Each structure stands twice: as C-alpha cells, then as structure tokens.
Amino acid sequence: MASVSTVLPRILEPETLDHLAPDDPVAQRSRRDLRRVNAFMGARRILARALDRVICDSRRKALRIVELGCGDGRLMLDVARHRGQRWPEATIDLLDRQPIVDASTVAAFAAAGWRARPLIADVFDWADAAGDRRWDVVVANLFLHHFDGAALGRVLAGCARRADALVACEPRRSRFALGASHLIWLLGANAVTRNDGVLSVRAGFIDGELGAAWPGGAGEWRRDEYDDGLFTHCFCAVRGVAGA
Secondary structure, three states, X not given: OXXXXXXXXXXXXXXXXXXXXOOOHHHHHHXXXXXXXXXXXXXXXXXHXXXXXXXXXXXXXXXXXXXXXXXXXXXXXXXXXHHOOOOOOOEEEEEEOOOOOOHHHHHHXXXXXXXXXXXXXXXXXXXXXXXXXXXXEEEEEOOHHHOOHHHHHHHHHHHHHHEOEEEEEEEEOOHHHHHHHOOXXXXXXXXXXXXXXXHHHXXXXXXXXXXXXXXXXXXXXXXXXXXXXXXXXXXXXXXXXXXX
C-alpha cells in the first residue's frame, strides 16, 4: 500500500477522444495509438490473466461476456485469438456509445471461434435496464476511471446485478505511471492520445479503491484487487464460480 505522502489525488477531467465522432480522422488515429499503447503495456496478457481468476474451466456452457466501453473491440479480439480454444464458442457483446466496431472485427471474432455482437448503448442505460438478460463476465478495460462517486457506484451496481463476475483493468495512479504517460509520444501517439494518457493516469486507481466502491456483499463475492505490470491496476469480483 502506498504511503500517504506518495499518494496522488484522484482527478477526473474529460478526455478528448470520448467526445470525437467515430469517423473523425483524429479519433481514428488515436484508436490506432491506443492499440500500440495496449501492446506496449501488455494489456492482452494482463486482461487474460485477470479472466483466468474468475472463469472456471469446468463450466458446461459457452461463456457470455460483455465488454463495457469496448472502443474498436480489438483488445478483446486479441484475447479471443489467444483464448479461443480454452473458452470455445463464447459470445461477446461489445458495448459502446459509438458504432466503432466494424464488420471485419466481427468476422475476425468468428474466425477465432467467438460470436461478437456490437451493442450501441449508454453504459448507464445498460446498468439500469430491467429484464433478466445476464452475462457470465463483464469486462472493463481502461473504462471505469471515467467515473467517480455515484456514477461509478451506479456502473458497478449494474455489473453486480447483471453478471456473475467483473474483470476491470484500469490505469494505476502512481508517480511513475504519470511520468511515463508524458512519454507516450515515443510510441508515435498524436496530441489527443498524449493528452488523454496523462488524464487517464490522474483518474486511475490504487490499493482498495475499486473494492470499496463494489456493492456486492463480502459473503457473496470473492474480490481481488492488485497491480499487474508497471501501469495497470486490476479489480476482479466473482460470485461463486463464474460460468460454472
């Protein structure tokens, strides 16, 4: 646990990419930048390890996964390509406010043995929706740091109500990560990505912050919160055994 003297305050500011149109050339360039950033950070391996914590291989049905704030869907496509044989015939709903997932990405999921379905929706509408549609696992990668207070609690409450597990991989809020975020120009990132990278770290998480915001009871949910790699803070919650 970080000492009080070294803890950075959590600061949320609007990120530019979230407010650009999907077909804006600057936004398209920034999403390509994010794929390079994810590769540099080892995001696919970190996310796959987190999924291993909550998915039971003894399950008897194909997994139902939903990714919140999926962007172009390429990160989970990378997971599917490396985990498709281990978790065959999974269905993944790719939720985002903007129609960014294209037909070629959906086809690539099919080639990896997963069925992908783009889902254009606001995350709060998803979290508050009535009905009995449920998922085995909710995935949130670099998404929850956009929310604070009641908004974060509302998203997490929706996850707890609508799924049996959550895997979240978020920016680690540390001085080292903040310093590194100022250097992503070395990866060829454009101005939007350089700006948003710094804001993401400032809005990131440490220690037990996500666990403290999780609404599920301690007796019903197993929760793990930990750092993985130099830049990533993870939170996993599972009710019983997800997918079992």
